[in-house]
Amino acid sequence: MPKYSSAQSLQDGLDVRPQFSRDGAVVDIPRRRMAESSVDPETAYHVIADELMLDGHARLNVATFGTTWMEPQAEKLMAEAADKNLVDRDEYPQTAQLEDRCLDIIADFWNAPEPDNPIGCSTIGSSEGCMLAGMALKWRWKERQEKAGKSTANPKLIVGANVQVCWHKFCRYWEVEPVEVPIRPGETTLHPEDVAAACDEDTIGVIGILGSTFDGAYEDIAGMAKALDKLEIETGTYVPIHVDAASGGLFAPFVDPELVWDFRIERVQSINASGHKYGLVYPGVGWVLWRNEEARPEGLVFRVDYLGGDHPTMSLNFTKPGSGVVAQYYQFVRLGYEGFKRVHQHSRDIAQMMAAAIDGMDEFEVIADGSDLPVVAFCFKGANTTSGKPKKDSYAANVQYTLNDVADWMKQGGWAVPAYNFCADRENLEIIRIVVRNAFSRDLAQMFLMELGRAVGRCDGTGEDAGRAFRH
Ligand SMILES: Cc1ncc(COP(=O)(O)O)c(C=O)c1O
CATH class of the missing domain: 4.10.280 (MYOD Basic-Helix-Loop-Helix Domain, subunit B)
Structure with a gap:
């Protein structure tokens, strides 16, 4: 019993x-x-x-820029802050303090003119930051036009064909015409001169990307600023820059500190970044900062007193959990500058190791090798041509399967990796993109490469040769 x-x-x-x-x-x-x-x-x-x-397992998802691993202590803090509404600054003054401290820290990374008086806010992600920054550009342009007695009927935003979808959303939701500048044949980012050539007095601003979603490449923000300086001297037209640093904003300051892309450039009026990408926090936290009070029109700020106190707010949504901000602060405290640098450099090293291995395979050619963001993009050997047609007699010209077939086999091995067509103007180019992030260890990278070898063998019928990625 x-x-x-x-x-x-x-x-x-x-x-x-x-x-x-x-x-x-x-x-x-x-x-x-x-x-x-x-x-x-x-x-x-x-x-x-x-x-x-x-x-499936989030850490085996190499399609996403989003953070998929955090320390248990960070997870604990996130759970403990989930019941605190970030907008209730009076009720949760310490959570509000942490948000302010994060803004100070990020303003310092981005070389804001007054890092101790940052003009910005946390957001739910980069998209919200982009909406707010885009609105500020539109308002400032309207003020300039009205002052000059000019029309405000046709606001336009200059974006590259490689821009992330959030900018198309911004343009459609807020009635701004997107002027999509083509990417030159053989290139993957905007050419500064093409950007300046697309501007006129209806241009509210130019979007430069620090870390393209397609291949991780940094755009030449300093070059764009120079081209726009020239435009202003020649035509009198002032065009500001917003940097969409969704991925690069919390990556480049650590591994590429010498790269000048931020508020050191006078023409850069605002910057956004996702805390949940290389800020190393789970979704959803983002950041947007303006250069100064002048860049962020006061009219976009609302003051509410019904939660107690009188607090300015300019985010699009009102209620959100304190978790993201608290976790961002944890990462800043926990890792410090050295820690962030180490984590990001490690991701870059892994990406470059993978790029070299994949480029050495008979089947593939690497078009992004992780030297900007730790992103590896590759196509069939011979597919990356300016005409969009594969090189004669190349692997790409004769291949009997697609990169989607490779991605499908990878999925059966547990890996989520996307195959897709490159951005507008280069849409004939089919690629696979791998985003390397914190906790994608060398060991996991090698297992990925072995699975890639097997996937190719299954596709072309030559047998499951896991070692083919390591032969060179
Ligand atoms: C360049 C760029 N901008 C904006 C976004 C949107 O960011 P979020 O997902 O944080 O809203 C992304 C997302 O990948 C991006 O890569």
């Missing part, structure tokens, strides 16, 4: 019955309507957690 019965344990508040077969755990929970009755929390947890197992 057992010493304690299940019933006795339940009375004691301890449920020792087998987890998946006890009464109440065998339930048929409707998927798209709410059930009539309740279930116990363990059952609810398992039903949902089990379903989520089918999502």
Whole structure:
């Protein structure tokens, strides 16, 4: 006879019955309507957690720039801050303090003229930062035009064909015409002269990208500024720059400190970054900063007093958890400058190691080798031509399978890696992109390469030669 019965344990508040077969755990929970009755929390947890197992493993997802690993201490702090509404600055003054400190730290990284008086805010991600910065550009342009007695009917924003979708959203939502500057044949980022040539007096601003979503390449922000200086001297037209540093803003200051792309450039009026990319925090936290008060029109700021106190707010949404900001501050405290540099340099080293291995394969040619953001992009050998047609007699000209086939086989091996067509103007070029992030270890990178070798062998029927990526 057992010493304690299940019933006795339940009375004691301890449920020792087998987890998946006890009464109440065998339930048929409707998927798209709410059930009539309740279930116990363990059952609810398992039903949902089990379903989520089918999502695959986030760390094996090399498609995303988003952070997929944090230390348990950071996760604990995030959970502890999840019930604090960041907008309630009076009720949660210390969480508000941490947000202010993060802004000071980032303003310092970005060489803001007054880092102790940062003009900016946290956001839910880069997209929100881009919306706010775009609005500021539009307002400032409107003021300039009105002052000069000119029309404000046709605001235009200069973006590259490689721009992230959030800028198309901005233009559509806020009625700004996007002027998409083509990428020159054989290049992957905007040419400064092409940017200046596209501007006129209706231009609210130019978007430069620090870390292209397509291949991780940094755009030449200093070159753009120089071309726009020349334009201003020649035509009198002033065009500001916003830097979309979604990925590079919390990467470049550590591994490329000599690169001049930020507020050191007079013409750069605002910058955004995602804390949840190379800021090393789980989704969703982002940052946007303006150069000074003048760059951020006061009219965009709202003051509310119904939460107590009188606090300026300019974010698009009101309520959000304190978790992202608290975790960002944790990463700054925990890693310090040296730690961030080490983490990011490691990602770059891994990306470059992978790029060299893939470029050495008979099948592929690398078009991004991780020398800017730690991103590796590759196509079939011979596919990267200015005409968009593969080189004669090259592997790309004769291949009988697609990069999508390779990605599908990689998926069966547990890896999520996207194959897609490059940006507008180069859409004939099919590529695979790998984003290397914190916790993508050398060991994981080697396992990825072995799986790539197997995937190719399955596609071309030559056999599952896992070692082909290491032969060179
Ligand atoms: C250059 C660029 N801008 C903006 C975004 C949007 O960022 P978020 O996902 O943080 O809204 C991304 C996302 O990948 C990006 O790469």
